[in-house]
Amino acid sequence: VSNAPAETASTGAAAAAPAAAGSNAEAGEKVTIGFSVPAADHGFMAAMTDLAVETAKEYPDVELKVAEGTNDVSVQISQVETMINDKVDAIVLLPFDGAALTQVAQKAMDAGIPVINVDREFSTAQSSRVTVLGDNYGVGVSAGDFICNELDGKKDAKIGEIPGIDSLPLTQDRSRGFEDALEKCGLEVSNRVPAEFTVESGEKAASNLLQAAPHLDAIWNHDDDQGVGVLAAIKAADRDEFFMVGNGGSANMMREIQSGDSVVKATTVYPAYQAADGVRVARLVAQDKALGDLLDIEIPRQIVLYAAVVTAENVEKYLPTAFES
């Protein structure tokens, strides 16, 4: 993504070292970057926003214009319109709904402002200069594969799934990947209760799920932040006949994995530093630079971040890079 090694780049203020990024780190011409995201109504989104803002502060040549976080596409469109009027040099856009923001992104591109699309994809690739994505389908597959492996051919295993906001395409992609992976080993999801990415909703969804399924073998929880609530519910119900896989890669979950006596056995890394990377890329694009380690003199069109699986074996390696949700 950036020229820095992934681990250090991802931690924002803590470890990021622009100096390591070679010549790209040197201050270039001053650029203004517009930044618009959905409301920080859950921990992951908040972490993502914050990392981006922190990252921007590291670069003296970047001025980041943060628009009010909103889940109203109409408002978000207007924010982008305002940025276009404002003639910013690049826009980092994490759309509430990718398809709905496509047109206005196109408008920005047409106006000569490069748009960096983060996390939730536009409906046409031409509407952004670069797309930085987590691998949502891949995350689902990883979680599914891990569960298949752990259960080791156990038939009729009961699997619970606690997705996040169900109407988001990224949730749908994750579930699809999960289903596909389970299918390969002959399993399927027996109970599925969506939460809303918040601790509170996670606790509520899990409480009900545990009642609906008197016995479970595994749970996949889509989001580590809501996972804190899920764990609280599991403790309250005093259940431990199953194991749980998370997603997101929060420090909390990694510590759970590390402790060894938790139901949490693994989590997939869904990087919260996507937006931060988006900001870095935007800076480079605006300053007309390339990614230092690639021969390509242009920034690539799409960057899909790798979805690693964190387990007790490799948690030491990932913990320092994890975000505090």
Added chain:
Amino acid sequence: MNYDQDTESTPGGSTLLEMRGIEKRFPGIVALREVAFEVTAGEVHCLLGQNGAGKSTLIKVLAGVHQPNEGQILLDGKEIGFSNPDEAIKAGIGTMYQELDLVETLTVAENIFLGHEKARAGFSSRKAEHRAAAGLLTRLGHPEILPEMEVGELSAAGQQIVSMARALSRDVRLIIMDEPSAVLDSEEVRNLFDTVRFLTASGVAVIYISHRLEEIRVIGDRITVLKDGTAVASNLLVADTPNAELIKLMTGRSITNVFPALTPVADDAAAVLEVKDLVVAPGNEPISFSVAAGEVLGLAGLVGSGRSEILGAIYGSTKPVSGSVHLDGKKLRPGSTVSAVNAGMGLCPEERKSQALLLDDTLAANFTLASIPRYSLAGFTSGKREYQASMEQITKLELRPADPMREARTLSGGNQQKIVLGRWLSHGCRVLLLDEPTRGVDVGARSEIYTLVSELSRAGIAIIVVSSELEEVLGLSHEVLVVSENRIVHRAPAAQMSEHRILDLVMEGTTL
């Protein structure tokens, strides 16, 4: 009227309260100007004046509801000022407001003790309150009003009794009664007077406001007359001041003939309104009668005898159990006010505030409410036509202030009543139902309304009048229906009836 004559002499007690140079301004109007007013302990001081003269405003200043712009209030010779009602209450001033000031969703006992609940450490003691409330109500002659009843379920008269009980529930030195008799019948007014006498005998002063001069004669000691916000006469002795002089003081003219002569109904006049076997509520007897063009029919009876309910069933505001109503031979849809209004019927309901007025809207909007389409072209309203119609009614009814763009809320009680009448006058109906049309209306306007009724009847309109003042029913109507306990017990030409006869008929009709 035959209230028991007051034989007490005017008490020469000490001055309890004095108001000096009171001035009260509202946006766009000066309601009180340099008013001086005094009350001595143990007297009944009557406050007279036309609608909008400022009576209610004056007593609200006294009760701490309004703060005067100028002037002083002295209690026992010491200057005081009330910045809120609580302070006035604490100083021993109890008030029965003109517009009933009860919380309809609370029970009788809860209303009586509101603000001074019987409680131990904050926990209310329902039993003690119920006992005390029942005691007060019995003392007022109404043990049938149970303390646990919700006030909203009581009739207006019942609510007035509760209001009275509330004023008595505190230690008071002065009680203000703003038109307490407006919703009461003669029987009940007598009851009220007994209470007033009991109070004055123990040294409590009473400020009494009413538009019925006979009542003043019976209960009052001294009179202060307000006109357009100024006191035109103060401390007149009741015994020395004839009615004619009072009327002159209030209105600036003399009114002699109260009830205009009725034009007899032609023998061949067609029945406009026919009521056939109407059963108003489950268990009631069916009622039938008809009213001819130009006829005024009075419904006489005691409060709560069911007169308003009969009007409601005819008008369609409540759905009758069975039976039918015909207007010009056409059957009306039962339970539909739309059908009644379209056929040419109009109703002035008894509770103007809750049933008739748009308090926050202009007078013009209130006048035209029933005939909105008439003041519009192809669905678009015409301000000019509305203004014209409103001004006509304002002039005709002598409404004050004469400004169609004023909010109805800011008008005095009597003037608000005139708005409702004006609504149907400008609408123009074949049949007009008047439920207590002169409630709270001053002498001058009252005679205007009487004249209006006779004019309307001459123009061929059928009218039904309900009034708790038997004199009014008798004076206005061609024929009288006596109603008792939801039944029509008698029908006769008004000329053959008297107040006594009606009361006798009512008693006979009452199942004991």
Added chain:
Amino acid sequence: MSTTTETQPSRTVYTRPRRSAMKWLLDAGLRRNMGLIFALLLLCALGAFTAGDRFADSNNMMTIVRLAAVTGVVSIGATFVITIAGIDLSVGAILALSAVWATTVSGQAFAESSSWIFMALTAMAVGAAAGLINGILIAYGKVVSFITTLAMMAAARGLAEIISDKKTQIITVEPFLKAVGGDVFGVPVIVLIFILVAIGGWVLLNRTTFGRRTFAIGGNPEAARLAGIKVERHTMAIYALAGLCAGIGALMLMARTTTGSATHGTGLELDVIAAVVIGGTLLTGGRGSIFGTVLGVLIFSTLTNLFTLNNLSLSVQLVAKGAIIVSAVLIQRQLARRAQRT
């Protein structure tokens, strides 16, 4: 025929004291909304001060109005509902349902083969129909509006999700996007729609018998009933109108986003009620101001714009928003009181 004419042959003609057009304008709109106008101007001054030309730029102004347009149109409908002391929590969900219904595959195919107008009509019809259901339940079923529209909010949103299978429907009918998403003489069509709906709403509320009855029902439903007004039918019509406005809002949002989605209009109900209430329409009914509503919507969208132009942290923006809302209302009250005194 008024009896007055019959009994009084000579009829005096009363002429309304002449008010100059200027004074009338002051009275009708400006005076009462002085505080709001003041608050809006203050925000603009703040914008000009903090963001200079970038704020005062005509493009930026158009952006503000464009943002206000969707909420604005829906708020006009809600003004009627709140004027009769009702509340409509379902407008956001109805908007989503209308948008999704109009953009389903079969619908779009039909629109493509015939005319884009059908897509627009579908959205409006669906909105009006959902509003009508609200209206029937409230007026004839006597279920309180809060509960009815809360239920509709859940049901319409759920139905929208089912219809769209939770997928964002991309609009492929180009003529629709051109027509509703385009410009006329440099003014975006959705802004024109907003202006038209606002003017239409103002006339309907203040200059027609329909509006007169609306105020009457809001002020005193019992009095309205006794005066022969069809309170139930009128109430039903008003909720249908609010639904229709949500449908119009749907097609505007469709053009703006080039999509139909079950997530459209999430949280819109609160924005709408806030705009209407800030605009001076009383939740207790009987008073309503379309002009005030438009100002309310503009205030909120200017606020968003201001925040976007300046570089406040998201959390600080929220705190500031709260403080600004309360101050705006306090200023409004202060000015209104002073106006009354003079």
Added chain:
Amino acid sequence: MSTTTETQPSRTVYTRPRRSAMKWLLDAGLRRNMGLIFALLLLCALGAFTAGDRFADSNNMMTIVRLAAVTGVVSIGATFVITIAGIDLSVGAILALSAVWATTVSGQAFAESSSWIFMALTAMAVGAAAGLINGILIAYGKVVSFITTLAMMAAARGLAEIISDKKTQIITVEPFLKAVGGDVFGVPVIVLIFILVAIGGWVLLNRTTFGRRTFAIGGNPEAARLAGIKVERHTMAIYALAGLCAGIGALMLMARTTTGSATHGTGLELDVIAAVVIGGTLLTGGRGSIFGTVLGVLIFSTLTNLFTLNNLSLSVQLVAKGAIIVSAVLIQRQLARRAQRT
């Protein structure tokens, strides 16, 4: 009917017909909530029928109540607010602010070194203080409650984000989790808190001077003022009470989730108002029922549980929820009407 043995004829005329004391009692409590009880029983029957043992299981019942507890406590406070014809949109945000304030690092460190009670007290104090600010603005500033609490909703949420730096604060004070998150004789403490608050709320509303005045202010504020009640002070106290309840809700949610977070209580305000209104408290004020509110909260939480046990998709849940809400109210009305007729 009591007959007077005085000279007058018996005049039972001031009263509308005729209800015995027994019937009155029935009316006051059970009868009025009959429809709700019926709806809840119907839901339970449905649960037992579709999910059998899993539904009727005592653990499951406890889960339903446990999930109802937070919303329940906050709704008790809101019942007072709505009884005086107010509205409080800020409870969710206040809850978040209280939770975050109590769980900041320094706060937790202090609690750890002294007593966990301080954490609980902090949450309640913050809630009450925020409510007090609402109350002052509404009662003395005369800003309508909708606007004030809308502003507080934004401001409190923003402040919570600033304080928590948008991070989920994990609670490390074990004694707190043990005390509030634990059980007493098999009953979760948060359920006990819910029961206590409900009983306390009921007593306060129905058995004290405070409650009496609350009803009076809601029923007719002008009459209450004329009766010498300090309407402003009382109004202020009620909003503070609602804030306090949100603070209690915060510490319950903290125990339930073992965290404090600025996202706590998102959307809670609507759930709360819905529960209160379904429970028979009128938005127009003057009538409020704590028992009804508790039933309302239980109905919603049972509904969610039912849906989850039956593995319904969220969209279908939404549609069903809408339909069930409206039917429940229609049934309620039908029953009430029948009760009136007999």
